Amino acid sequence: MRTASPSSPLWNGLTDPARSVALEVLYHGPLSRAELARRLSLSAGSLTRLSKPLLDSGLLIEVGTQLDNRIGRPAVLLDVEPTSRHFVGVKLTGDEAHAVLTTLRAEVVASQRAPLHSHDPDHVVSTVGELVSGLVGHAPDTVALGVSVGGRADDNTTVTSAPFLDWTDVPLGKMASDATGLPCVVENDVVAVTEAEHWFGAGRDCERFALITIGAGVGYGLVVHDQLVGSPDIGTGLAGHISLDPGGPPCGLGHKGCAAAMLTIPAIHAAVSVGLQREVSYDECLDLALRGDPVASRVVTDAGRALGRLIALVGNLTMPHKIILTGDGIRLASVAEDVMLQRIADERDAAASTLDLDVQTFDFFEWARGAAVIAIQKYVLGHLSPATSSPPSPSR
Amino acid sequence: MRTASPSSPLWNGLTDPARSVALEVLYHGPLSRAELARRLSLSAGSLTRLSKPLLDSGLLIEVGTQLDNRIGRPAVLLDVEPTSRHFVGVKLTGDEAHAVLTTLRAEVVASQRAPLHSHDPDHVVSTVGELVSGLVGHAPDTVALGVSVGGRADDNTTVTSAPFLDWTDVPLGKMASDATGLPCVVENDVVAVTEAEHWFGAGRDCERFALITIGAGVGYGLVVHDQLVGSPDIGTGLAGHISLDPGGPPCGLGHKGCAAAMLTIPAIHAAVSVGLQREVSYDECLDLALRGDPVASRVVTDAGRALGRLIALVGNLTMPHKIILTGDGIRLASVAEDVMLQRIADERDAAASTLDLDVQTFDFFEWARGAAVIAIQKYVLGHLSPATSSPPSPSR
DNA sequence: AGAGTTAGTTTCGTAGTAGAATTTATGTCT
DNA sequence: AGACATAAATTCTACTACGAAACTAACTCT
Numbered sequence: 001m002r003t004a005s006p007s008s009p010l011w012n013g014l015t016d017p018a019r020s021v022a023l024e025v026l027y028h029g030p031l032s033r034a035e036l037a038r039r040l041s042l043s044a045g046s047l048t049r050l051s052k053p054l055l056d057s058g059l060l061i062e063v064g065t066q067l068d069n070r071i072g073r074p075a076v077l078l079d080v081e082p083t084s085r086h087f088v089g090v091k092l093t094g095d096e097a098h099a100v101l102t103t104l105r106a107e108v109v110a111s112q113r114a115p116l117h118s119h120d121p122d123h124v125v126s127t128v129g130e131l132v133s134g135l136v137g138h139a140p141d142t143v144a145l146g147v148s149v150g151g152r153a154d155d156n157t158t159v160t161s162a163p164f165l166d167w168t169d170v171p172l173g174k175m176a177s178d179a180t181g182l183p184c185v186v187e188n189d190v191v192a193v194t195e196a197e198h199w200f201g202a203g204r205d206c207e208r209f210a211l212i213t214i215g216a217g218v219g220y221g222l223v224v225h226d227q228l229v230g231s232p233d234i235g236t237g238l239a240g241h242i243s244l245d246p247g248g249p250p251c252g253l254g255h256k257g258c259a260a261a262m263l264t265i266p267a268i269h270a271a272v273s274v275g276l277q278r279e280v281s282y283d284e285c286l287d288l289a290l291r292g293d294p295v296a297s298r299v300v301t302d303a304g305r306a307l308g309r310l311i312a313l314v315g316n317l318t319m320p321h322k323i324i325l326t327g328d329g330i331r332l333a334s335v336a337e338d339v340m341l342q343r344i345a346d347e348r349d350a351a352a353s354t355l356d357l358d359v360q361t362f363d364f365f366e367w368a369r370g371a372a373v374i375a376i377q378k379y380v381l382g383h384l385s386p387a388t389s390s391p392p393s394p395s396r
Numbered sequence: 397m398r399t400a401s402p403s404s405p406l407w408n409g410l411t412d413p414a415r416s417v418a419l420e421v422l423y424h425g426p427l428s429r430a431e432l433a434r435r436l437s438l439s440a441g442s443l444t445r446l447s448k449p450l451l452d453s454g455l456l457i458e459v460g461t462q463l464d465n466r467i468g469r470p471a472v473l474l475d476v477e478p479t480s481r482h483f484v485g486v487k488l489t490g491d492e493a494h495a496v497l498t499t500l501r502a503e504v505v506a507s508q509r510a511p512l513h514s515h516d517p518d519h520v521v522s523t524v525g526e527l528v529s530g531l532v533g534h535a536p537d538t539v540a541l542g543v544s545v546g547g548r549a550d551d552n553t554t555v556t557s558a559p560f561l562d563w564t565d566v567p568l569g570k571m572a573s574d575a576t577g578l579p580c581v582v583e584n585d586v587v588a589v590t591e592a593e594h595w596f597g598a599g600r601d602c603e604r605f606a607l608i609t610i611g612a613g614v615g616y617g618l619v620v621h622d623q624l625v626g627s628p629d630i631g632t633g634l635a636g637h638i639s640l641d642p643g644g645p646p647c648g649l650g651h652k653g654c655a656a657a658m659l660t661i662p663a664i665h666a667a668v669s670v671g672l673q674r675e676v677s678y679d680e681c682l683d684l685a686l687r688g689d690p691v692a693s694r695v696v697t698d699a700g701r702a703l704g705r706l707i708a709l710v711g712n713l714t715m716p717h718k719i720i721l722t723g724d725g726i727r728l729a730s731v732a733e734d735v736m737l738q739r740i741a742d743e744r745d746a747a748a749s750t751l752d753l754d755v756q757t758f759d760f761f762e763w764a765r766g767a768a769v770i771a772i773q774k775y776v777l778g779h780l781s782p783a784t785s786s787p788p789s790p791s792r
Numbered sequence: 793a794g795a796g797t798t799a800g801t802t803t804c805g806t807a808g809t810a811g812a813a814t815t816t817a818t819g820t821c822t
Numbered sequence: 823a824g825a826c827a828t829a830a831a832t833t834c835t836a837c838t839a840c841g842a843a844a845c846t847a848a849c850t851c852t
Contacts, residue, residue: 072827
């Protein structure tokens with residue numbers, strides 16, 4: 001069924017204008033040649049010329065004609081064949097590795113996870129290797145691997161620091177590449193999720209947006225002028241250190257009411273568990289708050305207000321067109337929606353435009369999907385180092 | 397002495413690559429052709445071709461050879477002739493108009509101010525007209541006028557709202573253009589100062605920076621990816637509404653401890669004057685604090701801490717390479733430096749890079765210079781509407 | 793003096809573009 | 823049904839701007 005061999009170039013030897021055509025189609029869905037010409041400010045003639053080789057190589061395909069046009073010749077829609085290439089994304093936490101196999105459009109085809117019994121890089125890499133080979137079985141045309149971690153990554157190759165794994169300067173990219181035979185890129189987990197929203201999610205048609213994740217920590221990502229704001233400080237607790245409530249509980253560093261101490265799953269879990277003198281799961285905390293339990297209600301309401309404040313700060317200081325809320329603990333935003341919205345309104349100028357909030361549903365595999373998106377980006381932009389050409393080592 | 401007549405095209409009919417060469421020279425000082433080729437990723441041959449007509453037209457001039465080169469043929473430096481064109485910038489406040497005449501590089505050549513006896517747009521425009529004709533006397537080659545106001549400006553032509561002038565939807569650009577015979581651009585005052593720092597100030601070699609102004613209000617500007625972040629919300633009190641100290645005094649809208657209530661000249665002036673039961677000027681407030689007056693010290697210390705918090709928030713949420721502090725009240729940052737820096741450190745991750753703070757000296761005419769920079773930008777980018785070709789009306 | 797190095801110019805082949813003319817494929821109107 | 827309008831897509835030609843390479847120029851170092 002599949003025609004192109006995994007080693008065929010496809011996205012590799014493209015000229016700049018040809019790549020821009022392919023990219024426009026990749027993230028703005030099926031488009032006609034005429035529409036592409038308008039978007040890229042090219043003549044119709046140029047578009048025919050540029051699209052011809054892309055169609056010949058199978059990178060683009062014609063997918064029927066436009067339905068909703070009124071008069072004149074119907075436009076033939078061009079699209080990428082999303083299943084022409086596959087990608088694997090892996091997210092590492094302190095005790096598990098989550099992996100997904102995705103198409104070129106970051107649609108998840110299969111997923112898998114495995115526990116990490118140790119933080120030893122060799123052990124982690126071999127676990128990653130097993131996950132990858134399991135998933136690649138579904139798609140021999142897999143061309144790249146992305147790995148994300150909570151922490152700092154340098155140059156898409158090295159994990160500079162990862163507190164949850166107690167890692168410093170681990171050359172994860174090279175190690176994973178050697179173990180899997182796939183070119184591998186490494187990135188911070190929040191950056192990866194931000195790019196996933198940017199290219200294939202709620203941030204797709206948005207030249208400026210911010211993303212806040214609630215989970216084990218508070219994550220923060222920013223896209224301005226259609227480009228991620230990258231800083232060496234990403235991966236340190238930027239948003240997590242922001243004080244949101246001077247009367248709130250202290251975090252590990254003694255900051256009272258900072259985001260990490262008010263909004264994270266562990267913080268809410270701990271506050272409610274202590275208050276009720278029993279272990280209460282995060283979801284149970286939220287359920288209790290909904291049912292009016294006084295302890296849980298107070299914790300969750302305080303958290304909702306703190307989240308509202310954080311959102312207002314981000315809104316005022318980065319002027320985003322949209323703020324995306326996501327992460328495995330984001331249910332907080334629904335449960336405490338009222339106080340959150342009230343707090344946002346309180347800290348915004350009445351004349352300012354209302355903030356467009358976008359609460360995403362979130363499954364833990366989204367973290368892994370983000371990692372796959374980093375791999376997709378590097379692949380289609382031609383930034384992928386040609387990988388160590390070693391074949392995947394036979395498992396074990 | 398001057399060769400080009402004011403109406404000669406010069407920056408008008410440039411092709412894109414030619415303009416990029418001229419711009420690179422404009423804001424990165426004298427550069428050799430070889431250096432330009434490297435910076436713009438062009439071949440040496442292309443640079444000869446591109447620079448030739450720019451030199452012929454007088455837009456660029458050769459200004460001697462490079463001093464500090466070690467070996468090989470010495471490089472001939474190209475530069476713009478900054479006095480080949482002049483610009484006028486005007487800043488409007490509620491009771492005065494400040495105006496400056498600048499060169500192409502935004503160097504102030506002359507300045508002047510006039511009181512505004514009324515907020516009637518016609519009166520204001522005629523005052524602007526008088527200031528302009530006074531300044532243009534020094535430089536008949538003046539090619540554009542920029543006007544800045546505290547408030548919102550749409551499309552560089554209309555003042556959408558300006559609280560200090562009680563204006564709504566005043567077509568200031570057209571009116572000032574008619575009155576002066578110069579093409580006129582209108583912009584928010586903080587945006588204008590931000591662009592001045594961006595092109596010709598501390599932000600010149602910085603692809604991402606934030607700017608905070610302390611004055612009658614608190615202003616906030618942001619440049620990311622070497623481009624100003626523009627939003628319709630600019631001109632509403634974005635930064636001013638941020639709550640910085642829950643125990644602080646309330647602002648006019650009842651927000652306790654918000655930036656507008658803690659950091660502005662009027663706020664500090666009022667707090668100290670009330671505390672000491674006599675009128676105390678802003679500078680006197682700061683002097684008293686330095687000399688240990690308990691009332692002034694407390695107000696100024698609280699303000700310094702609040703400023704530190706604002707800076708930390710901006711630093712954490714926009715990850716700037718630099719934060720520029722400026723405005724007519726910026727002496728606060730020096731007087732309360734210690735508490736300010738302490739507060740910044742408290743709200744930043746220890747592993748995060750230290751924030752590069754740049755406190756600018758500020759003269760009120762800087763506001764007007766910013767307006768001139770907007771005019772310069774529009775002129776050199778070719779975005780200037782060709783102006784109503786009416787000659788300046790003979791004054792009176 | 794001659795080798796080495798960098799700056800700038802000239803020439804020339806080529807890639808990529810726009811634009812006009814043409815063909816194809818629908819609609820609407822009478 | 824046929825004329826006409828509209829728009830998409832293709833083909834062809836001319837042009838432009840670029841880089842590569844060869845060359846000249848100016849200077850340093852040995």
